[in-house]
Amino acid sequence: MPKRPLVGVLALQGDFHEHGASLHKAGAEVTEVRHAESLKNIQGLIIPGGESTAIARLLIAYNLTDPIRGYIKQGLPTWGTCAGAILLAKNAPDLDRPTISVMDITVQRNAFGPQINSFEEDVYVDGISGLPMKAILIRAPIISDAGPKVSVLAKLSDGSIVAVKENNLLATSFHPELTNDHRMHGLFVKMARKYNQ
Amino acid sequence: MSANSSTENNSSTGTWTVKSGLAQMLKGGVIMDVVTAQQAEVAQESGAVAVMALERVPSDIRKDGGVARMSHVKLIKEIQASVSIPVMAKARIGHFVEAQILESLGVDYIDESEVLTVADEDNHIYKSDFSVPFVCGARNLGEALRRISEGAAMIRTKGEAGTGDIVEAVRHLRTINGEIRKLSSMLKDELFTAAKNLQVPIELLSAVAETGKLPVVNFSAGGVASPADAALMMQLGAEGVFVGSGIFKSAADITNETDRLNQQKAMATAIVKAVTYFEDPKILAEVSEAIPDNAMRGLSVAQLPTDELMAGRGN
Numbered sequence A: 001m002p003k004r005p006l007v008g009v010l011a012l013q014g015d016f017h018e019h020g021a022s023l024h025k026a027g028a029e030v031t032e033v034r035h036a037e038s039l040k041n042i043q044g045l046i047i048p049g050g051e052s053t054a055i056a057r058l059l060i061a062y063n064l065t066d067p068i069r070g071y072i073k074q075g076l077p078t079w080g081t082c083a084g085a086i087l088l089a090k091n092a093p094d095l096d097r098p099t100i101s102v103m104d105i106t107v108q109r110n111a112f113g114p115q116i117n118s119f120e121e122d123v124y125v126d127g128i129s130g131l132p133m134k135a136i137l138i139r140a141p142i143i144s145d146a147g148p149k150v151s152v153l154a155k156l157s158d159g160s161i162v163a164v165k166e167n168n169l170l171a172t173s174f175h176p177e178l179t180n181d182h183r184m185h186g187l188f189v190k191m192a193r194k195y196n197q
Numbered sequence B: 001m002s003a004n005s006s007t008e009n010n011s012s013t014g015t016w017t018v019k020s021g022l023a024q025m026l027k028g029g030v031i032m033d034v035v036t037a038q039q040a041e042v043a044q045e046s047g048a049v050a051v052m053a054l055e056r057v058p059s060d061i062r063k064d065g066g067v068a069r070m071s072h073v074k075l076i077k078e079i080q081a082s083v084s085i086p087v088m089a090k091a092r093i094g095h096f097v098e099a100q101i102l103e104s105l106g107v108d109y110i111d112e113s114e115v116l117t118v119a120d121e122d123n124h125i126y127k128s129d130f131s132v133p134f135v136c137g138a139r140n141l142g143e144a145l146r147r148i149s150e151g152a153a154m155i156r157t158k159g160e161a162g163t164g165d166i167v168e169a170v171r172h173l174r175t176i177n178g179e180i181r182k183l184s185s186m187l188k189d190e191l192f193t194a195a196k197n198l199q200v201p202i203e204l205l206s207a208v209a210e211t212g213k214l215p216v217v218n219f220s221a222g223g224v225a226s227p228a229d230a231a232l233m234m235q236l237g238a239e240g241v242f243v244g245s246g247i248f249k250s251a252a253d254i255t256n257e258t259d260r261l262n263q264q265k266a267m268a269t270a271i272v273k274a275v276t277y278f279e280d281p282k283i284l285a286e287v288s289e290a291i292p293d294n295a296m297r298g299l300s301v302a303q304l305p306t307d308e309l310m311a312g313r314g315n
Helices: A016-025 A052-061 A065-073 A083-088 A183-193 B016-026 B037-045 B058-064 B073-082 B096-104 B141-149 B167-184 B188-198 B202-211 B227-235 B257-276 B281-289
Strands: A006-010 A029-033 A044-047 A078-081 A089-091 A103-108 A119-123 A133-137 A142-146 A151-155 A161-166 A169-172 B011-013 B030-034 B050-053 B087-092 B109-113 B134-138 B154-157 B217-220 B241-243
Touching (some): A006 A016, A006 A183, A016 A029, A016 A044, A016 A183, A044 A065, A044 A083, A044 A183, A052 A065, A052 A083, A065 A078, A078 A083, A083 A089, A083 A103, A083 A169, A103 A161, A103 A169, A119 B016, A133 B016, A169 A183, B016 B154, B016 B217, B030 B037, B037 B257, B050 B073, B073 B087, B087 B096, B096 B109, B141 B154, B141 B188, B141 B202, B167 B202, B167 B217, B167 B227, B188 B202, B217 B241, B227 B241, B227 B257, B241 B257, B257 B281
Parallel strands (some): A006 A029, A044 A078, A089 A103, B030 B050, B050 B087, B109 B134, B154 B217
Antiparallel strands (some): A119 A133, A161 A169
16 A cells, blocks of 8 residues: 555645545645644645635635745645636736736636536546546636646647646646545645655 | 536536635635725725625615615626626525526625525526526524525525614524534434424435534625624624625714725725734734724614514525
8 A cells, every 4th residue: 555645735724624525535645724733744635626716815814825836846746726727827817816826828807707607518638548627617717828847638629728736736727626536636646755854 | 507517628617616715715714795896996995805896785775765775786796897806796585587697797605695585585597507606695593594595505594674773693603603503412213203393304404413513614794894793703603794884984083085985995804804813802903993983873673663673584
């Protein structure tokens, strides 16, 4: 049995419980992060789905932005889903308060319009073999531009980029944590297992 | 308007996962009642996860009387244009045409709400027909599961809207969670009797008995008027809170509009922080110090005549 790495889930707002449950099933121990001290011993960090404006304000109010950015720069594997992807992006023109801003991508918030346009679609994700993943896109962002060091892992049938990787960073527009398919969490747990602070 | 529309790309809108999923994204957050675009901006600035676009907050509906209907379309559009967070709006219980109008406006969630005047005393809206998700109020497990059978993708306990008195919100959340705990200890044959008594489908009831929770997100509503109230509901098991009159009816005695909005913003921000750090009394004390010293005055539910109570509408 491989060792279970300790993965933090930012628990200010959003679907952090769902990420915790998926991580457990994918072979990780989980801790909820609400204070900078909780970042100390983790081998991976997930920034969940939620409202990016709400999470951004809480990150600022409780001085979490700089510590998180610091750990990421040291190599902490970090994965943002939906709102999380927006917070990781260096360029998110529709977000009024940039926070973590470490990943060389441009993210367009709420790219498909109101909730009635939210949808699910099967996508193949680079690095995940077998059947396609069910991508759940809820008032979702798309990654409209990615820098030269960013690899594109998944696109929708219309060509929109919805999953990317840049060194220790992973960003997805969709929510594997809302499904029973834990392969993407498995991929992230593997990254976390290899990382020692 | 039909749900589950599919395209050749294997992509489908209006699915159950997509409808209940938005509620999952709102978890740990505060949904605020607003009556103007300016209030909506203050709500977003304070960290609200969504706003409920209304013509009158419940405490004014209570005061003014008359028939309370869906908000004016112009107002909803103004509020939609002013914020980037999801915008919800209320339809009357059973008024499926108000719901059709709200759906066509691109409202992100519809609240089929007892706060408005009831349009159909026998039937709720058949919510599964819509692509837009619905949230409905409930006082007990039977109401919650009946609404979910009709297609509600999110539940909120009703409380007693517009009072600023938390007593009913507490009662309703404790009732639902207590009923779920009882179900979890029942034998298989007893579940059929429970389904009969609660007037709900056995499949849905059995699923709740097995998982020990509702199949959709459950927020608390109706009476939250302080950060402590919000944290109380979170500790009792709510997954987030709706705040109606508690924010934009606080600081009501301040006549200067800018000053008043600033005080209300302080209240809104404090409630947002209290919902995130609901288990941390030190932070709760800090945020409680920052709120205006004139919270909404409120009405004690125990002193209200029964015909003025809203929670009993639509069971």
